[in-house]
Amino acid sequence: MNKSELNRITQELLRRSGSSVTVQLDGYFPGGRLVGGKYAIGNHSVTMYTEVIRQQCLQLFGSLEQVYAYYAVVFAHELGHSMDDQLSELCDLLDSSVDEQEYMRILRQIEENAWNLAMPWISDMDPSLVKMIVDQSLEAYREEPETIIA
Numbered sequence: 001m002n003k004s005e006l007n008r009i010t011q012e013l014l015r016r017s018g019s020s021v022t023v024q025l026d027g028y029f030p031g032g033r034l035v036g037g038k039y040a041i042g043n044h045s046v047t048m049y050t051e052v053i054r055q056q057c058l059q060l061f062g063s064l065e066q067v068y069a070y071y072a073v074v075f076a077h078e079l080g081h082s083m084d085d086q087l088s089e090l091c092d093l094l095d096s097s098v099d100e101q102e103y104m105r106i107l108r109q110i111e112e113n114a115w116n117l118a119m120p121w122i123s124d125m126d127p128s129l130v131k132m133i134v135d136q137s138l139e140a141y142r143e144e145p146e147t148i149i150a
Contacts, residue, residue: 001050001067009072010048013079016121020044021082023075027051036074039081039114041088046078060136069125073133076122080114087113108141 003025010023022045029035029049036056037048048071057063057070081087090110097103115134122130 001054001071005068006048006050006071009068010075013072013076013121017076017079017083019079019082021046021079023048025050037078039078041081041091044082046075046082048075048078060132066129069129070133072125073118073122073130076118077114077137079121080117081110083117084110084113104141108138111138111141 006025014021014023021039022043024045024047026047026049028051029038034052034056035049036053037046039046050071053071053074054064054067056074057067060070084090087110090106090113094103094106094110097106115138119130
């Protein structure tokens, strides 16, 4: 991935969002999970994991043809976290959640808030591409809990 193109996309989305977040590019998320980007509330920064973005794009689309668009959508989502006025409160609720269902509901709300905030900044992108990425991102949070039949 061309670093100057990533920087161009990053700067444009920062401009559109009005976010003052600090942005860093890295290769891989520590620990081996396929995390494309991470917002750190403590130091108001986003780290984008470019090699993971490549892998995720290949998995979802079967090629790297859309890799810069994929990066833009994921970065917009992370910017959404940075601009979420409810994030701190939701994180506090997450820490005090009493059961797995409540925990997952709060996680889903955090992710949906970020996507909702991101949408205006990527409104000029192919809606079907954006929808595929958003749906893939939210899939784990939308699954119904297993019902145990005794």
